[in-house]
Amino acid sequence: MLFTSPILALSALVAIATASPRICQTHASKTTNSSTIKCPIVLDGRVPANASLTSFDTANGLFNPDYVKGNNLSWSDILLFPTVATNSRFDSADAAQYKPIEVNINNASVYQAQYGFRRAGLLFANDSNTGSLGYTGVKTLHWSVQQDPQRALNLSHEYLNVWHESADYSADQIMFQAGSILAQPGLARDTFKVFDRNSSLLWSVAMDLEGGWQNFAVTLDVTANTIQIYYSTGTDPLQAVTDVIPTDLSGDGQFQIGMIKKPTGTSDVVNAGYQEAPFEEGQIYGGLFVEDSAGGCISL
Numbered sequence: 001m002l003f004t005s006p007i008l009a010l011s012a013l014v015a016i017a018t019a020s021p022r023i024c025q026t027h028a029s030k031t032t033n034s035s036t037i038k039c040p041i042v043l044d045g046r047v048p049a050n051a052s053l054t055s056f057d058t059a060n061g062l063f064n065p066d067y068v069k070g071n072n073l074s075w076s077d078i079l080l081f082p083t084v085a086t087n088s089r090f091d092s093a094d095a096a097q098y099k100p101i102e103v104n105i106n107n108a109s110v111y112q113a114q115y116g117f118r119r120a121g122l123l124f125a126n127d128s129n130t131g132s133l134g135y136t137g138v139k140t141l142h143w144s145v146q147q148d149p150q151r152a153l154n155l156s157h158e159y160l161n162v163w164h165e166s167a168d169y170s171a172d173q174i175m176f177q178a179g180s181i182l183a184q185p186g187l188a189r190d191t192f193k194v195f196d197r198n199s200s201l202l203w204s205v206a207m208d209l210e211g212g213w214q215n216f217a218v219t220l221d222v223t224a225n226t227i228q229i230y231y232s233t234g235t236d237p238l239q240a241v242t243d244v245i246p247t248d249l250s251g252d253g254q255f256q257i258g259m260i261k262k263p264t265g266t267s268d269v270v271n272a273g274y275q276e277a278p279f280e281e282g283q284i285y286g287g288l289f290v291e292d293s294a295g296g297c298i299s300l
Contacts, residue, residue, distance in 0.1 A: 039297040045288030068121040070109040088144035088286030100286040103258040121256035134290040151282035155189040160260040166251030
């Protein structure tokens with residue numbers, strides 16, 4: 001459960017409506033001709049190769065420039081363009097067009113008055129808090145991650161890496177996490193874990209701590225209240241790793257991609273607890289998009 005101010009939704013809509021320079025995207029439409037992406041894209045977070053870090057400080061067509069990040073920080077203070085051996089699976093077919101992006105956190109990554117957390121979360125620019133095109137019918141969220149050995153996560157902490165937060169900020173319908181889960185200490189810390197809104201573990205996989213790409217997709221049938229998870233490594237096609245699982249997806253809301261690092265030594269993770277100082281940690285992302293999976297369409 002996160003405790004974000006309701007101001008977020010209004011500010012996101014204002015930011016989308018504000019006229020300012022946009023990142024130049026080199027694909028022609030939301031339905032890409034990539035050999036690996038087969039379905040219409042409704043929310044696109046793939047980073048164009050010509051993007052600059054300062055592009056993300058103003059309205060840019062990919063991510064909301066105002067949320068969710070540390071007080072008095074700009075996205076150009078937070079993001080990096082990492083050097084990787086190869087692009088992620090859903091960027092690799094368009095390697096000249098897209099590049100990965102790294103989300104970093106440190107002691108300055110304090111959002112509002114949440115002094116227990118360290119936090120940076122990208123919101124898709126066109127993802128509205130209610131009535132989102134990315135959260136109606138059947139949609140599939142795609143993301144790939146790679147670890148940065150120079151900015152390794154401290155897996156004695158709990159991390160929230162990809163999530164969908166309900167419109168009233170009372171719950172997260174899905175949570176992709178790493179590290180030591182505070183309420184479930186028996187789970188291996190060096191795994192990625194997918195939880196539902198009740199913190200029930202749906203699936204997990206070992207983290208590649210050596211820097212290889214790991215690819216994930218989650219198909220959300222918001223009408224039927226079901227989820228299905230897909231996974232692969234490197235440039236291999238995704239494969240289903242769960243059956244269709246009944247779950248409660250109600251409540252609208254928005255996707256976030258990045259990191260929340262929870263403190264240790266407290267039950268009040270929002271307001272208190274231990275965070276080592278100084279630290280700098282990052283997670284590399286690629287292939288970020290939400291596609292329309294009506295009729296069973298999914299890019300593997």
